[in-house]
Amino acid sequence: MQNKYTDIYNKIADKIRKGQFAPGTKLASEHELMKQFDTSRETIRKALNHLAQNGFIQKIQGKGSIVLDAVKPDLRFSELLSFKESAEKMNKHARTHVEELNLEVAEDEICNHLQIPAGSVVWKVHRVREIDGERIILDKDYLNSSYVKHLSKAICEKSIYQYIEQELDMVIGFAKKEIVIEDSQEEDDRLLEMNGHTNVVVVRKFVYFDDTTLFQYTESRHRPDKFNYVDFARRAPGK
Template sequence: MAAPLYRRIAQKIKEDIAKGVWKEGEAIPTELHLSEQYQASRVTVRQAIKLLVEEGLLEKVQGSGTYVKEQKIEHNIFELLSFTEEMRKLNKEPINKILDFQLIEPEDHVRRRLQLSEGDKVFYVRRQRLVDDVPYVVEDTFLPVDMFPHLSYSIMTGSKYDYIEKQVGKRIKESFQEVIPILPSEDIAQALTVEETTPILKMESYSIFEDGTIFEYSENHFKSDEYKFTLRATRP
């Protein structure tokens, strides 16, 4: 049995989007135009659009029209997941490229955030986080040497949280995060393959073990055309 006409039209619209006929963020033609194009009633076209809206491929903007939805990665602020865990939930396999790995004395703001004493050392690691060869995030992480004496370059090419929980045997409780829009520095722009005039999202965070110990301070730089931050607010 042939699929209903509205489903066939929806499939055709999907194919046109995949071919780049309509790009992410662009408006699709009006119902009248589509009904003429597909030789179908406006009711049938409306059903096809409704189906694609429900599937998350299109979005309706009141008083404006219907647009191809931007397929950004949603980062749920209230869910503590590593980048690797977040991507694997989306059936994507991330790659961590180490851009810098050093043993250093941290600057004052990092030392205060990690509650370290004068002279305490940290591992500083800059990682470029990629999916399908596209850089999504540049992460600067500071980890106290006393807590992670065996940290290595090869460990940081994998999941940091996996290493901490499965190999070090520490339980991560929570993370405190602040997200701000910024213009990237030259080196961050280069690592994210964006222009220095392109706004990005910077997230400063520190993470805590179940015993209350702060074990990590990170500055993550997110490519704003690939990422969006979401939260759900409940009315009391």
């Protein structure tokens, strides 16, 4: 179940992405938003701060919250979205192909990434992401089976995050990510439509629950010409 402020953040951010709140316009006041969402001022302020941190609004003293021009990137480091959510926000036709789904003893490297003892059992999920008819992303997910005890092909085709949050009632909090460029491997060439490319953009992601428990390590391998990274940086006051 999502926190109240996260739900409010998602609803407002979605309207900004869809152009329902135009760039340069002012959001409703905190008091108006409190009435609209039937919640406290503290919750509204948390949602607005999150919107500001992620580049959706600029809070100006005496003027309120001004909507910024929000783009629709393929990858936004400041957000933690499932593939399904990302595709919907980009208005893309997407499909997931589950290539491998196993409950198995993890290799030492995966145990190190997940910070679990050697010999631990994890879910290994390899999925190919097809966008607008092209197979361009290979996601290699490893999940701690102590927290995610059951997975099925249907769950993996739809959304693992949705299953965790809605069925297991657990809150996914944040992720640490890094990007590198690597030579493509046999698996990339076999499963993706590489179109002659010999490199892939690799996004490594460590995902945590809201209580800071690490539960997932992902290696997402992208065809380089279809990868777009956009971030929003805010300068600290007085620097």
